[in-house]
Amino acid sequence: xxxxxxxxxxxxxxxxxxxxxxxxxxxxxxxxxxxxxxxxxxxxxxxxxxxxxxxxxxxxxxxxxxxxxxxxxxxxxxxxxxxxxxxxxxxxxxxxxxxxxxxxxxxxxxxxxxxxxxxxxxxxxxxxxxxxxxxxxxxxxxxxxxxxxxxxxxxxxxxxxxxxxxxxxxxxxxxxxxxxxxxxxxxxxxxxxxxxxxxxxxxxxxxxxxxxxxxxxxxxxxxxxxxxxxxxxxxxxxxxxxxxxxxxxxxxxxxxxxxxxxxxxxxxxxxxxxxxxxxxxxxxxxxxxxxxxxxxxxxxxxxxxxxxxxxxxxxxxxxxxxxxxxxxxxxxxxxxxxxxxxxxxxxxxxxxxxxxxxxxxxxxxxxxxxxxxxxxxxxxxxxxxxxxxxxxxxxxxxxxxxxxxxxxxxxxxxxxxxxxxxxxxxxxxxxxxxxxxxxxxxxxxxxxxxxxxxxxxxxxxxxxxxxxxxxxxxxxxxxxxxxxxxxxxxxxxxxxxxxxxxxxxxxxxxxxxxxxxxxxxxxxxxxxxxxxxxxxxxxxxxxxxxxxxxxxxxxxxxxxxxxxxxxxxxxxxxxxx
Numbered sequence: 001x002x003x004x005x006x007x008x009x010x011x012x013x014x015x016x017x018x019x020x021x022x023x024x025x026x027x028x029x030x031x032x033x034x035x036x037x038x039x040x041x042x043x044x045x046x047x048x049x050x051x052x053x054x055x056x057x058x059x060x061x062x063x064x065x066x067x068x069x070x071x072x073x074x075x076x077x078x079x080x081x082x083x084x085x086x087x088x089x090x091x092x093x094x095x096x097x098x099x100x101x102x103x104x105x106x107x108x109x110x111x112x113x114x115x116x117x118x119x120x121x122x123x124x125x126x127x128x129x130x131x132x133x134x135x136x137x138x139x140x141x142x143x144x145x146x147x148x149x150x151x152x153x154x155x156x157x158x159x160x161x162x163x164x165x166x167x168x169x170x171x172x173x174x175x176x177x178x179x180x181x182x183x184x185x186x187x188x189x190x191x192x193x194x195x196x197x198x199x200x201x202x203x204x205x206x207x208x209x210x211x212x213x214x215x216x217x218x219x220x221x222x223x224x225x226x227x228x229x230x231x232x233x234x235x236x237x238x239x240x241x242x243x244x245x246x247x248x249x250x251x252x253x254x255x256x257x258x259x260x261x262x263x264x265x266x267x268x269x270x271x272x273x274x275x276x277x278x279x280x281x282x283x284x285x286x287x288x289x290x291x292x293x294x295x296x297x298x299x300x301x302x303x304x305x306x307x308x309x310x311x312x313x314x315x316x317x318x319x320x321x322x323x324x325x326x327x328x329x330x331x332x333x334x335x336x337x338x339x340x341x342x343x344x345x346x347x348x349x350x351x352x353x354x355x356x357x358x359x360x361x362x363x364x365x366x367x368x369x370x371x372x373x374x375x376x377x378x379x380x381x382x383x384x385x386x387x388x389x390x391x392x393x394x395x396x397x398x399x400x401x402x403x404x405x406x407x408x409x410x411x412x413x414x415x416x417x418x419x420x421x422x423x424x425x426x427x428x429x430x431x432x433x434x435x436x437x438x439x440x441x442x443x444x445x446x447x448x449x450x451x452x453x454x455x456x457x458x459x460x461x462x463x464x465x466x467x468x469x470x471x472x473x474x475x476x477x478x479x480x481x482x483x484x485x486x487x488x489x490x491x492x493x494x495x496x497x498x499x500x501x502x503x504x505x506x507x508x509x510x511x512x513x514x515x516x517x518x519x520x521x522x523x524x525x526x527x528x529x530x531x532x533x534x535x536x537x538x539x540x541x542x543x544x545x546x547x548x549x550x551x552x553x554x555x556x557x558x559x560x561x562x563x564x565x566x567x568x569x570x571x572x573x574x575x576x577x
Contacts (some may be wrong), residue, residue, distance in 0.1 A: 005081060022383075036121050047245060047304075052465075056240075056301070057187070058301045059301075060565070068401055073403075077409075078386075084400075086387065087403065092123060092126050093131060093133075095142035100120035100152055101117070102124070105159065106158070106316055107166075108169060108170055118166075118173075125180070131144070131147040144187075144192075148191065150180075151181055151196075151200050152200070154177065155203040157392065161211045163211075169230060171234060172233065175234040178204055181200045191363075205242060217250070217481045223339070226285070227262055228262020229292050235251050248302075252299065253372045268317040270311065273318070274320055275289065275320070277320075278345075282351060282353050282354075285321055286356075286572050289318055289359065292317075296366070297366070315375060318363045318378055319378060322360070322377035325355075325381070326429070326430065326431050353433040354432065357396070357465045358385070358391060361406045362405045364379065381415060382469045386402050387402040388400060388403075418474075418475075421478070423562060425562070426446050429442075432465045436460050439461040439462070446561075447483075450558055452555075452558075458551070459556055461553070462548065462549045470565070476565075480562070480563045482519060482560055486558060487553065495553065496511050501545065501546055505549075506530055510549075522572060527540060
């Protein structure tokens with residue numbers, strides 16, 4: 001890794017070291033990277049425009065990265081090959097993808113003459129990205145042509161990102177076309193012309209970058225930190241594609257010193273890892289941290305280690321997020337943000353807890369594989385998440401990280417990934433979380449206790465796990481022990497909770513289970529369909545979100561002792577003995 005040259009007077013050296021910017025003094029580079037002290041005692045990371053050249057392709061991935069991915073695919077190595085299989089199955093990765101657009105504008109709101117089309121544009125841009133990646137991995141020209149088709153269609157049509165609500169978030173979509181165009185520019189020379197590249201570059205510069213500079217970088221801070229993190233991610237990607245050193249320096253400086261919530265200085269507590277938005281919900285910190293990780297990876301590929309700033313603050317942010325979202329307790333303090341608008345959150349939010357996004361392989365690879373540091377909570381999440389797919393992404397990140405980022409070599413698939421669930425609540429919730437507004441889930445005495453919310457005279461307290469792998473062939477019996485007396489349901493029989501996956505309810509009905517043994521109810525995944533006709537596959541693992549619905553109870557709380565899968569009903573009976 002290239003480390004910056006340091007141009008700093010001796011009397012200011014102590015100031016520099018006390019900021020915990022852990023750049024090594026022993027390794028310098030001739031790549032034009034500098035640390036420049038400012039008069040206000042900030043340290044600015046900058047590259048010398050007269051002595052710096054961009055590495056291409058260099059938006060997140062280089063040719064060496066793609067060569068590694070191809071070796072993983074050819075060897076069918078876990079977990080990377082699992083991510084590749086998920087990528088191949090993505091509709092966005094198909095060379096037959098049909099565009100929603102192109103559109104003349106991007107809006108996330110129905111406001112004035114503008115109609116909400118953001119999700120459609122996001123899908124189109126992500127289709128360009130996934131097809132560009134598939135081109136690099138397979139050499140199939142159809143994928144390159146699909147990516148080119150999408151990029152040129154928008155380059156010839158997109159005119160404006162209107163300055164209305166969510167404008168900044170809309171500009172952040174620039175990352176995807178910049179990334180896809182970067183790949184094509186440096187690998188598809190026989191199929192994309194210089195004129196094509198100029199058209200794409202003009203769109204990125206005149207529509208995206210110009211709007212960012214006018215509506216975000218040049219105004220007073222006004223947003224939560226995920227906005228700045230996402231905008232800066234897109235801005236840096238554009239700078240690299242456009243070979244624009246000035247804008248690249250601006251992105252570097254913003255990440256460190258920007259007067260906004262979305263900087264490494266203001267978004268993450270450098271001691272605990274708490275995020276500025278941790279009191280808001282868990283989805284927005286995940287979005288912001290994921291964008292920061294992408295920014296760090298882009299800079300890293302250009303020879304600058306932003307990951308290590310403030311004693312690896314980004315590592316702490318991810319560990320805090322992983323720890324809480326996997327069901328452990330974390331410290332929390334009331335946050336005073338730079339806008340003064342978002343300072344009233346006095347407890348950590350349970351909203352979107354455990355809804356894990358595919359953003360962990362990137363940071364794990366850097367800190368653990370490259371640097372040899374420890375990320376125990378992130379590792380615990382990844383043991384269940386691998387192979388990382390695009391699940392629960394929302395189009396916000398690249399996803400498929402076990403292929404795109406993990407450099408640690410082949411792993412042996414854990415039993416968990418073959419459908420064995422063995423969740424006892426000795427220390428954490430194991431990725432389970434309450435899903436009912438006003439309800440909560442905590443660990444008490446080695447059990448999960450759900451305190452429910454009251455509505456219309458009845459209690460409800462659903463709970464779910466967003467990362468779960470079922471294998472109906474190996475472990476067809478899913479069992480749950482609820483030791484609390486739940487009373488009778490509205491049919492006058494002992495209550496059974498409703499089990500569902502993303503495909504619908506087990507048996508397509510409430511109060512359906514395969515059977516009960518004392519306070520244990522179980523479901524034979526081979527027995528009944530989910531929804532109208534979906535049967536869990538028996539020939540392979542199936543990753544899904546699973547939920548237990550608990551409506552219409554007369555008690556305010558209940559206790560879950562454990563949730564497990566078994567190879568047979570006899571195995572469950574023997575376990576209960």
